[in-house]
Amino acid sequence: MRTEERLRDAIPPRTILLVAGVLLLQLGFILSYVGAFHSPSPSGVRLAVVGPQATVQRLDALPDDPLEVEPAASEAEVRQRILDREVSAGFVVARTGTTDRLLVASAAGPALATAVEQVVTQVENAQRRTVQVVDLVAPEAGDARALTGFYAVVGWLVGGYLAAAALAIARGARPATLQRTLIRLGAMVPYAVLSGLGGALILDQWLHALAGHFFALWWIGALLTFTAATVTMALQVLFGVLGVGLTVLIFVILGNPSAGGAYQAELLPTFWRVIGGALPNGAGTEALRNYVYFSGHATTRPLLLIAIWGAAGLLVTLAGSLLHLRRAAQREPVSEGRHAKHEA
Structure with a gap:
């Protein structure tokens, strides 16, 4: 039996095609997972804001559009919209003092809550203000990272x-x-x-x-x-x-x-x-x-x-x-x- 015939007998052409398909799936796996996770950054995160119009505009005009800002009338409204899953987070500007409140729900995803906190904190630091984070819905004890x-x-x-x-x-x-x-x-x-x-x-x-x-x-x-x-x-x-x-x-x-x-x-x-x-x-x-x-x-x-x-x-x-x-x-x-x- 010739070498070509031996190879064809051991690995039929159909099998070669199947192995090629497996290789493509393998490379697709690497591309998809690394492509999705290699550089996470917030984009279009819905944020309800209670505060002056200037604050709303400032947050809405950030480079690369990390936030999609929606004005709200009160902190109670913000809380309810977060619990109803209408927005991902809320920001309440203090009427007095320099400490504002960021409302999040880390049970919906700690990574998202952290990303919003980082964006808002940078804006607050530039205004010489501080932010207090309030977690409205935290993951259960047995679900530490909400995964x-x-x-x-x-x-x-x-x-x-x-x-x-x-x-x-x-x-x-x-x-x-x-x-x-x-x-x-x-x-x-x-x-x-x-x-x-x-x-x-x-x-x-x-x-x-x-x-x-x-x-x-x-x-x-x-x-x-x-x-x-x-x-x-x-x-x-x-x-x-x-x-x-x-x-x-x-x-x-x-x-x-x-x-x-x-x-x-x-x-x-x-x-x-x-x-x-x-x-x-x-x-x-x-x-x-x-x-x-x-x-x-x-x-x-x-x-x-x-x-x-x-x-x-x-x-x-x-x-x-x-x-x-x-x-x-x-x-x-x-x-x-x-x-x-x-x-x-």
Whole structure:
């Protein structure tokens, strides 16, 4: 056997293409994570300000637009808007003295709260004033850096797409019958329920990281798991084994760094800031934080987004399977005709 034939026997051309795809995913992983995190800086952080118009204009005119300043009538209004997740922070200028107040909610992301504090402090120092930071909503004791929700979302999404990928490995990426497609989709329902339940037990009952929100954690986790599973199935039906790579691209390479975990959206470069709000990773992280720390305010949009992804994955899986089966049925008469001619 010649060397070329030995190489082809050991590493078929199809395998070379798959390895090349893995290399691209690997490089994409490095580019996405380093690109998102290498130089975090605030941009367009919504800040409600109670104070003179000159202060509002000064904060709103800072270089590179770190703040999006919105005037407010009172400190009570600022507090409520922060708790309702309408703004990220608030600044109240003292009527007497030189010490002003910066209101933040570090449970929404300590990195963002720190970044706003640094920006405001620089402005205050230039005016020979000082700032007192008031944390309205701090992370729970078991969630020191407010990262528990993010890592939980990652776990649920990974579980969903690995379960779907495992079914593909066992019986093929494209189901041979519509019945098999329906069974696979149906199997993901109890799996998602158990996945959400297990995650909630760990977060609430075992580690006490996000205590007191058991049922919310359960069903948000179940929704995320099912969504990841249906999207993975849809991509596998459309693209075969390449669908797994596309799933990794969406949920791992693009979704995780843009989800607002370690660095919130306002601290990320434009590309990651834009896509973060449109992917299940970011939506899940936002929904968990807002439900746990902000009485469920501003959770409708992220939960609806996750549900849309899940429904789209479900519909594409069914439609793609029907199309694949129809094409397979159309090829069968041709194959049978060729076989009969060969026998004759």
